[in-house]
Every structure is written in C-alpha cells, then in structure tokens.
Amino acid sequence: MDAVLFLIFAAIAVVCALNLVIQTHPIASALSLIGVMASLAAIYLQLGGEFIAAAQLVVYAGAIMVLFVFVIMLLNEGKERKAKRRLWVTIAGLPLLFVFVALIHFMILRVLPPSDSVKFGAFTGGNAEAIGIKLFTAYLLPFEVTSVLILIAIVGAIVLARKEVD
C-alpha cells in the first residue's frame, strides 16, 4: 500500500515537473509547479513529516505560488517565443541530463543499503510539537536570524517595486 501511494504521488510529481519544463506559457508552468508541491506534501506525510507537509502546502503552494501567479497575471506576457539554440545544446542536452540522473542514482545505490525501507508511521518526530521544541532550543539563533532575513526581503521588495518619486 505504501509503495502504491508513493508511486502514484511520485508519478504525479514527475509528470507535473515535466509539464513545467515543456509548457511555453508561464501560467501553465505555475499550475504544474503547484501540482508538484502538493504531491510532494503527500510524500512528506508518508515520511513522517506532518509539520513540513503542512508548511509545504501553506507556504509554498499557498503563499509563494500565489505571488508567482499574481506577477504572471500582472505582466501578461503570453507564450515565450521559440528560441534559437546552438547545435550541440540540441544534440547533447537531454543525454547529458540522463547521465546526470544516472550518476546520482548510481551514487545513491552505492551509499545506501537497499534494505532501508520506509513504513508509514514508523517515524513520529516530525509533528509540530517536536519541530517547535527543536526550533526554539537547538536552532534558536538561526530562527531569529531568519526573521532579520525576512525583514530585509520585505524592505528590498518594497524598494524595488515602488514607483519612482521625484
């Protein structure tokens, strides 16, 4: 059952990611990215990451992608034009990508024993309580630095996007 669920959500994620790369209109790419994020949230749940699955849906699929869709609608550029590519990019691009994936897969199989298997419910350290305790004890300083980072991002976004006032 675990394997079936994993395969379903992994297939959705891969198909949506392929669609993101293939589509020429940015709004189609944005919707496929939302599909990838939602199926990844289900996979996080399978790995015992309850908090991170919720954060994935709320922060990524909710907030960030809404920002993307707003900007796409605001700019309204339409489809991108067909680009001229160099010959070696057309010939060697996809094979190199396959070689990249195959190398990573080979390394994973070399490093990890094949007996490691994931069972739903075997790891419960990913709930909000455990994450919160760790976040406010061991990772307190990075957490506080994050708030400064977000403040800088807010100020930067406002400065960049405001109208020039003479």
Add this chain to the structure above:
Amino acid sequence: MQLPPFQMIAGVPLTWYLTLSAVLFALGVAGFLFRRNIITVFMSIELMLNAVNLSFVAFSYKLKQNDGHIYSFFVMVVAAAEAAVGLAIILTVFKNRQTLEIDEVSSLKD
C-alpha cells in the same frame, strides 16, 4: 534494482525517494537551462529547492531525527524571501525593458 515481492508490501525503499528527488532536481536544471522566460526560470529554481527538501526529509527519516525537517523549513523561508525579492526584480526589469526574454537582458554581458 531487483526487489523481491515481499519488500513491495513491507515498505518503500528509501532509495526511491532519493531517486525521485534526483529526477525532480534534474528537471529543474533542464527548465533553468532551456527556458527563456524569466518567470519560468525562477519557477525551475523553486523546483530544485523542492527536490532538495525531499532529500532532507528522506534522510531525516533514515536517521530518525527531525533536524532535516528544520533545515527544509529554513529552505522554505529562504525561498519565500527569494521569491519576494526576485519577483520585485522581475517587475522592475519588465518596467524598464518591456520584455521577459532572458537573452535580451544582457547589458552586463555587453
């Protein structure tokens, strides 16, 4: 990879999660390199960040510690900040040049 049938029932091998992460990362790289629209390139970066998050969570499961979850939480926060600033930059570029083609924004190159 040859798997006996009883393992299919007992659980999913951890390597499958990492391979899924690698495939998603490679697709993100492909989108980053092949697409011309700045917004699509930016979304490919988000796809790569998501793929790395999946590896963090998978290794967190293997080590039975939730540190990986906290790292992927920080990655999400950085991605949110990056999206806010990056989209503001894209708006400014579009306001100044009326284009989103990544090849036409090349004044630093020339």
